[in-house]
Amino acid sequence: MPVTAGNEPNWEWYRSFLRVVETGSLSAAGRSLGLTQPTIGRHIESLETALGLKLFTRSFDGFSPTDAAHELRPYAESLSATTAALRRVASGHGSGVRGTVRLTASEIVGVEVLPPILAALRNDHPELTIELVLSNKADDLLRREADIAVRMFRPVQEALVAKRIGGIEVGLHAHENYLARHGVPKSMSELSRHALIGFDVETAFIRSVQKKNKALTRENFAFRADSDLAQLSAIRAGFGIGACQAALAARDSKLVRVLPKAFSLTLDTWVAMHEDLRGSARCAVTFAALAKGLRTYMNG
CATH class of the missing domain: 3.40.190.10 (Periplasmic binding protein-like II)
Structure with a gap:
């Protein structure tokens, strides 16, 4: 059944649709939106009726999106972003700087x-x-x-x-306690004898860095994480040597920069x-x- 003026889907139906796609269940979608499971179910049924499409199939572990749902998802996400942007713009109107x-x-x-x-x-x-x-x-x-x-x-x-x-400079740093236990490397080649902190999944930017720094490969890392915060926490905990923004490290007197002339990146x-x-x-x-x-x- 094609969509007509009389059964035009409303935004709440699309919002519920997105949450069910993301969570895989009516109950989880309802909890995230502060709505009951039956309400989410009615939104999905209403949207399916308005669009004339089957959006989900019941599976052993919840609700599985159909091909139609996968095709609709980016448009619903765009609606969500536009709706949020509209609210932000509206919040800024009035006297003074607000919103x-x-x-x-x-x-x-x-x-x-x-x-x-x-x-x-x-x-x-x-x-x-x-x-x-x-x-x-x-x-x-x-x-x-x-x-x-x-x-x-x-x-x-x-x-x-x-x-x-x-430009934000990035250098190699370690906690003073780690360096007191293991010594300060005098060259990039000496890094192989240290616990290195680095990435897990390689990216194009990381590959460009590796061309100039062969010691900084995934195989050489004793701690691997794609979260920059996780890497920073490991450096602060004294796990080993890792890359850190120089200005950020300068705030902590216990973080020591190593090999500043041999390794320096600018972001x-x-x-x-x-x-x-x-x-x-x-x-x-x-x-x-x-x-x-x-x-x-x-x-x-």
């Missing part, structure tokens, strides 16, 4: 660098609300999943306002937002605060 700004940044920057910057911003503009997403996805601004992004690479998409902040750092947000007061002040705060962080 919600959704930011996205990498784990390390989001957890270790941005909090004091955002605390100062909130102090200056107490009617601002900040949402922070830890992510490195390149397309989240265009899809309106976030208003502003802090990225360790130059955004190349059109329709973005992007500003280069500078190009940018702040970007969708060009449609140029006139948004809430985004403009946040964009400026991020640029200023990150420059201060880089310069120590």
Whole structure:
């Protein structure tokens, strides 16, 4: 049955549909949305009727999306992002700087660098609300999943306002207790005798780094994690030697940089937002605060 004006699906049905796809069950979807299982079930039935499609089949471990559901999912996700962006835009209207700004940044920057910057911003503009997403996805601004992004690479998409902040240096560091037990390596070749901390899954960026640093291969790592926060925690705990932002390590007197001349990376750092947000007061002040705060962080 085709969709007509009389049975046009409403947003709540799509939202429930997305949660069932994500969780695989009506009860789990209901818990995440604060709705009852029967309500979620009615939303799915109503959406299936309105679209004239079977969206789920009952399986031994829950609800399994059909091919039609998989095809509809990205459109429902786009609706979700657009609806959230609409609410953020609406929240910013009124006198003064107010409303919600959704930011996205990498784990390390989001957890270790941005909090004091955002605390100062909130102090200056107490009617601002900040949402922070830890992510490195390149397309989240265009899809309106976030208003502003802090990225360790130059955004190349059109329709973005992007500003280069500078370079963040990354070096090899270890806790002083680890170095007291195992000694300080005098060359890159000596790293093979140490407990190294590094990645689990190789990426294009990691491969480019490995070309110049043969010692830093997955096989040589005693601790492997794709989470930068997990790697940083291992360095702080004295597990071994790993890569860390120099400005971040400088905050902790117990973290010691090793082989600074032999190993040094620079992460190009940018702040970007969708060009449609140029006139948004809430985004403009946040964009400026991020640029200023990150420059201060880089310069120590």
